Amino acid sequence: MSVTFRDVKADLLDRIARGALRPGSLLPNETDLAARYGCARATVNRAMRELAEEGIVERRRRAGTRVRMAPVRQARFAIPLVREEIEAQGAQYRHDLLCRELLAAPDWLAGRLELAPGAEVLHLVCLHRADGMPYQHEDRWINLAAVPEARGADFAATGPNEWLVARLPFSSVEISLSAVAADRALAGTLGCAEGDALFRAERRTWLRGAAITLVRLTWRRGHRMTTRY
Amino acid sequence: MSVTFRDVKADLLDRIARGALRPGSLLPNETDLAARYGCARATVNRAMRELAEEGIVERRRRAGTRVRMAPVRQARFAIPLVREEIEAQGAQYRHDLLCRELLAAPDWLAGRLELAPGAEVLHLVCLHRADGMPYQHEDRWINLAAVPEARGADFAATGPNEWLVARLPFSSVEISLSAVAADRALAGTLGCAEGDALFRAERRTWLRGAAITLVRLTWRRGHRMTTRY
DNA sequence: TAGTGGTCTAGACCACTGA
DNA sequence: CAGTGGTCTAGACCACTAC
Structure with a gap:
């Protein structure tokens, strides 16, 4: 069996974790490491590139x-569809369309x-429920010039998020997480007290430079977004 | 100039964004794409692997x-050191050590x-300031069995976070984001009203299976964690 | 300007798995 | 069981940049 890039990566990580390679120290170059591990330079390259x-x-x-x-602590967080998030918890998904209005964009928007x-x-305003209980509040604005088909879509059947995601590719996204008072x-x-601290994600999406949508997702009290690595 | 994996990736992304490749559709296999783009299969492989x-x-x-x-089920967020976060905003960094106590771990911990x-x-409890104003509250517990040197460290000079990060390699981390009431x-x-909604990150860190530290970072009112892609 | 990483190539073998 | 992606190899050229 040949030496894989995973072997190299694991060994380097292990050396770092054990302190044999201390923060700030210089690693041997790719050619030397390849010789030491008995593999091709490309293999070492991939291991180091991933690190x-x-x-x-x-x-x-x-x-x-x-x-x-x-170490630059960068965390990857999963941003699942609400439906999947709820069903993954073993709960029943349902959503209500609370508001649907056509209007000229207010200045802030x-x-x-x-x-x-x-x-x-x-x-559009939509409430996503888990086993009937309020789970996430979706407040969305869609640019009709960019997505004219949205005008006639039935968002009571499919939530706006799923509708958009299934229909449109994306090119650029900005996500912003924060805490807001209800x-x-x-x-x-959402069935909580006024002023309660709620977790919110605001997402802006563009397609080839044109704004598609702005959405504010606000979860019920106590929601956490977690990741491990 | 030969065709690079970036060229391939950009072209595929463009086709997806333009709708030529719709969600759910099958792409040609690597060999065919390599022939079409006039490059090696490894080049196509890297492009598709990154996608x-x-x-x-x-x-x-x-x-x-x-x-x-x-698409896009995951977002990457940078978790910088507070010092860097503050200095990146052009503000002056400073921190105060508010509490330092040695004790037996409470049950919850x-x-x-x-x-x-x-x-x-x-x-340890620490307040990080930007231009003198409260910016982030750090509430940290360190397992002295895992990090005995912490016992005598001067956390007034270097914040606990930076101290740990400079001294210890990493092996496993869990980060959890939420909203809490002050x-x-x-x-x-933090100089806000009781009950205000604040953004919090809770981080647990292990080194080779042994718990090192639990920290709760709570930002001043209005903080956002943002990412683009 | 020399040494490092960045990338491409052409070929090969293999693991996995869906038709 | 045949086709797909996953990976390794050996060699090459090049871009960048610290020295």
């Missing part, structure tokens, strides 16, 4: 590869999505 | 490569970190 992507080491041409002083003044948008409307819908 | 890592396509042996029905009953831990202590420290 660099994960923020464990830092690579620079000519300067070589070093163990990072402060036009600003956030770089829309022409007065652009027509579709505003206002009266949110509190009423 | 798969990014959640754009889904690859299965024998079944081939498909455009994902629900022993449970969370899988510690032996009565294990000795170091409890209790009296947090409100006082």
Whole structure:
């Protein structure tokens, strides 16, 4: 059996974890490591490239590869469809369409999505339920110039998120996580007290430079977004 | 100039964005694509592998490569050191050590970190400031059995986070994001009202199976964690 | 300017798994 | 059981940049 890039990566990680390779120290170059491990340079390259992507080491041409002083802790969080998130918990999924209105984009929205003044948008509010209990509040604005088919879509049958995701590719996304205090409307819908701290994700999506949608997802009290690595 | 994996990746992404490759559709196999692009199969492989890592396509042996029905199931967030986060905003960093106590792990903590009953831990509370204003509250517990040197460390000079990160390699981390209501202590420290919604990250860290530390980072009101892709 | 990583190539073998 | 992706190899050229 030949030496795989996983072997190399695991060994390097182990050396780092055991302290044999300390933060800031220089690793041998790819050619030397390949010789030491008895594999091709490409194999070492892939191992080290992945370690660099994960923020464990830092690579620079000519300067070589070093163990990072402060490993860049970057976490990957899964952003599942609400339906899947709920069903994964073994609960029954259901959603209600609370609001559907066609209007000219308010100024704040036009600003956030770089829309022409007065652009027509579709505003949808949706409540996603787990076993009948409020789970997530979805407040969405769709740029109708970019997605004209949304005008006639039946969002009572399929939630706006799933509808968009199944229909449109994407090109660029921005996600912003924060904590918000429940206002009266949110509190009423999600069944919590006004002022309660709620977890929110705001997502803006573009397709080839044109804004498609802005959505604010607010989870019920106590929601956590977790990841391990 | 030869065809690079970036060229291939960009072209595939473009086809997906333009709708030529719709969600769920099957892409040609690597050999065919290599022929079409006039490059080696390894080049196509790298392009498609990266698209798969990014959640754009889904690859299965024998079944081939498909455009994902629900793209982008994951987002990467950077978890920088507070100091860097603050300095990146052009503000002056400073921190105060508010509490330092040595004690036996309370039950809830022993449970969370899988510690032996009565294990000795170091409890630290630290306030990180940006231009003098409260920015982030750090509430940390360190397992002294795993990190005995922490007993004598000067956390007034270097914050606990930076101290640990510079000294210890990593092996396993769990991060959990949530929204919490400010209790009296947090409100006082961060200079907000009691009950205000605050963004929190809780992180547990292990080194080769042994729990090192549990930390709760709570940001000042209005903090957002943002990522783009 | 020399040494490092970045990438491509052409060929090969293999593991997996869906038709 | 045949076709797909997964990976390794050996060699090559090149871009970048620290020295």
